[in-house]
Amino acid sequence: MNLLKNFADFGLEPRVLQAITELGFEEATPIQSQSIPIALTGKDMIGQAQTGTGKTAAFGLPLIHKIAKEEERIVALIMTPTRELAIQVAEEIGKLSRFKGIRSLAIYGGQDIGRQIRALKRKPQIIIGTPGRLLDHINRKTIRLDDVQTVVLDEADEMLDMGFMEDIQSILKLVPEERQTLLFSATMPANIQKLASQFLKEPEHVSVIPKHVSAPLIDQAYIEVPERQKFEALSRLLDMESPELAIVFGRTKRRVDELAEALQKRGYSADGLHGDLSQHQRDTVMRKFRDGSIDVLVATDVAARGLDVSGVTHVVNFDLPQDPESYVHRIGRTGRAGKEGTAWSFVTPREMDHLYFIERVTRHRIPRKPLPTIAEAIEGKQRIIAERLIEVIDQGELTEYKGLAIQLLEQYDSVQLLAAAMKIMTGDKKEASDIHLTPEDPIRAKRRKPDIRSGRKPSGGYGGRSNSGGGYRRDGGSGGNRGGYSKGGYNRDGNRDGGGYNRDRNSSGDRKPRSYNNDRRPNRGGDE
Numbered sequence: 001m002n003l004l005k006n007f008a009d010f011g012l013e014p015r016v017l018q019a020i021t022e023l024g025f026e027e028a029t030p031i032q033s034q035s036i037p038i039a040l041t042g043k044d045m046i047g048q049a050q051t052g053t054g055k056t057a058a059f060g061l062p063l064i065h066k067i068a069k070e071e072e073r074i075v076a077l078i079m080t081p082t083r084e085l086a087i088q089v090a091e092e093i094g095k096l097s098r099f100k101g102i103r104s105l106a107i108y109g110g111q112d113i114g115r116q117i118r119a120l121k122r123k124p125q126i127i128i129g130t131p132g133r134l135l136d137h138i139n140r141k142t143i144r145l146d147d148v149q150t151v152v153l154d155e156a157d158e159m160l161d162m163g164f165m166e167d168i169q170s171i172l173k174l175v176p177e178e179r180q181t182l183l184f185s186a187t188m189p190a191n192i193q194k195l196a197s198q199f200l201k202e203p204e205h206v207s208v209i210p211k212h213v214s215a216p217l218i219d220q221a222y223i224e225v226p227e228r229q230k231f232e233a234l235s236r237l238l239d240m241e242s243p244e245l246a247i248v249f250g251r252t253k254r255r256v257d258e259l260a261e262a263l264q265k266r267g268y269s270a271d272g273l274h275g276d277l278s279q280h281q282r283d284t285v286m287r288k289f290r291d292g293s294i295d296v297l298v299a300t301d302v303a304a305r306g307l308d309v310s311g312v313t314h315v316v317n318f319d320l321p322q323d324p325e326s327y328v329h330r331i332g333r334t335g336r337a338g339k340e341g342t343a344w345s346f347v348t349p350r351e352m353d354h355l356y357f358i359e360r361v362t363r364h365r366i367p368r369k370p371l372p373t374i375a376e377a378i379e380g381k382q383r384i385i386a387e388r389l390i391e392v393i394d395q396g397e398l399t400e401y402k403g404l405a406i407q408l409l410e411q412y413d414s415v416q417l418l419a420a421a422m423k424i425m426t427g428d429k430k431e432a433s434d435i436h437l438t439p440e441d442p443i444r445a446k447r448r449k450p451d452i453r454s455g456r457k458p459s460g461g462y463g464g465r466s467n468s469g470g471g472y473r474r475d476g477g478s479g480g481n482r483g484g485y486s487k488g489g490y491n492r493d494g495n496r497d498g499g500g501y502n503r504d505r506n507s508s509g510d511r512k513p514r515s516y517n518n519d520r521r522p523n524r525g526g527d528e
């Protein structure tokens with residue numbers, strides 16, 4: 001197959017190409033090369049490619065190309081499992097359709113419905129929404145789907161897993177039969193076939209799974225650590241590596257709250273994100289993380305899917321995820337768009353079997369790494385302080401401090417003075433004795449056939465690593481560096497629909513089984 005890499009060769013209209021150029025996309029990623037021509041023909045398709053390899057534009061560009069600016073009806077519907085993802089996808093669609101003047105709108109729970117109804121009056125052609133709130137609008141007759149020509153299910157497998165099957169069924173019943181349906185995710189567990197056979201017509205399958213991992217973009221490792229030492233391990237890792245931005249995944253909402261608080265006590269700039277926060281709180285945390293006013297985002301799996309924040313250099317699984325799919329998506333929050341990233345997982349001794357299970361399903365061996373020593377942590381912290389000092393010297397503007405500096409140097413030794421300044425900069429972090437984390441029970445390995453995940457291509461694997469086959473060139477090649485592409489303004493994050501939903505444990509610590517039952521359905525009461 002002769003794959004096109006140049007966006008201009010797809011026959012996309014000039015105003016769409018202009019947006020692509022503006023975003024700094026120099027060439028199409030493999031999933032884009034393969035999907036765009038198929039999507040343009042109007043056929044149904046299933047697209048699978050690794051995290052961070054541009055699936056949004058893969059379905060977004062053909063959609064935008066086809067819609068006429070004058071259109072006043074909703075002709076395209078994109079569904080996502082979480083609110084932040086709806087917001088983020090809407091942002092990306094907005095950027096890609098900017099010069100064409102297409103109107104798109106995000107519709108999600110937790111936001112004032114009146115505001116959404118007013119925005120709908122501006123006649124958007126593309127709706128990006130979470131299933132619950134979409135149904136709400138459909139019932140209120142504020143959204144009509146009679147004219148929808150294209151439906152996209154982003155993170156389709158997760159929507160199933162969250163119990164959205166019935167909602168999706170109800171929504172799709174209202175969309176004309178002769179529509180085009182596209183389904184995208186980095187993971188395709190076997191149950192996705194059920195959804196596909198029900199909603200898609202003779203779909204083309206596009207699967208970009210690299211055969212050889214020449215240079216993984218995500219450096220994965222696990223650290224065996226007893227439950228009660230996890231916090232110390234995390235502190236040491238953060239000190240040693242000083243991530244630009246890090247996401248730390250915890251199993252439950254309670255865990256996230258406690259961990260975020262503990263990190264703050266220790267002087268880290270951290271905050272928590274989970275489904276029990278108000279939408280306003282969720283938005284605020286995400287905005288702070290995006291603009292760098294916090295460096296550590298502690299989150300439940302609400303942040304595992306689709307979230308695209310540039311500058312995330314590290315992902316830490318403070319608690320191992322239950323599902324291998326979740327592992328793949330969580331670590332995929334780093335190593336995106338050709339950038340490198342690091343992903344560590346804490347594994348308690350009793351969870352080693354579960355780690356092997358994740359390795360088997362993802363077909364990737366995760367190397368073991370020793371717990372960083374205190375000396376390494378201190379060294380890391382000091383290195384960062386030294387770098388900061390040098391940066392400040394380079395910036396100049398020190399005149400007003402110089403007088404006092406000279407005075408002090410007359411009385412004290414220079415090394416001693418500098419050491420004292422560095423000690424202050426290190427911050428006065430509270431001891432671990434002040435930190436309280438409720439222990440989590442170990443996750444037990446589930447039985448599942450290794451092949452179950454891969455849908456059509458059992459020979460593949462979705463080890464959550466990008467490489468030459470997966471996406472971008474990492475050697476400064478044209479795809480690897482997005483040049484002047486903006487870091488994204490406000491909310492471009494992922495997030496779950498149901499505020500009360502928890503795949504994690506609820507605050508009282510009960511484990512929610514990961515199966516289809518009503519308990520696991522998003523609690524939309526008061527949320528949608």
Ligand SMILES: Nc1ncnc2c1ncn2[C@@H]1O[C@H](COP(=O)(O)OP(=O)(O)OP(=O)(O)O)[C@@H](O)[C@H]1O
Nearest residue numbers: 025027028029051052053054055056186306308337
């Ligand atoms: N052709 C391209 N060249 C450079 N950057 C791109 C290109 N296409 C998309 N991107 C950027 O890459 C990043 C990741 O894209 P996107 O979020 O669509 O990934 P994804 O495949 O959907 O990942 P996930 O599985 O985690 O949802 C985004 O910031 C996007 O703007």
Ligand SMILES: [Mg+2]
Nearest residue numbers: 055056154306
């Ligand atoms: Mg995505």
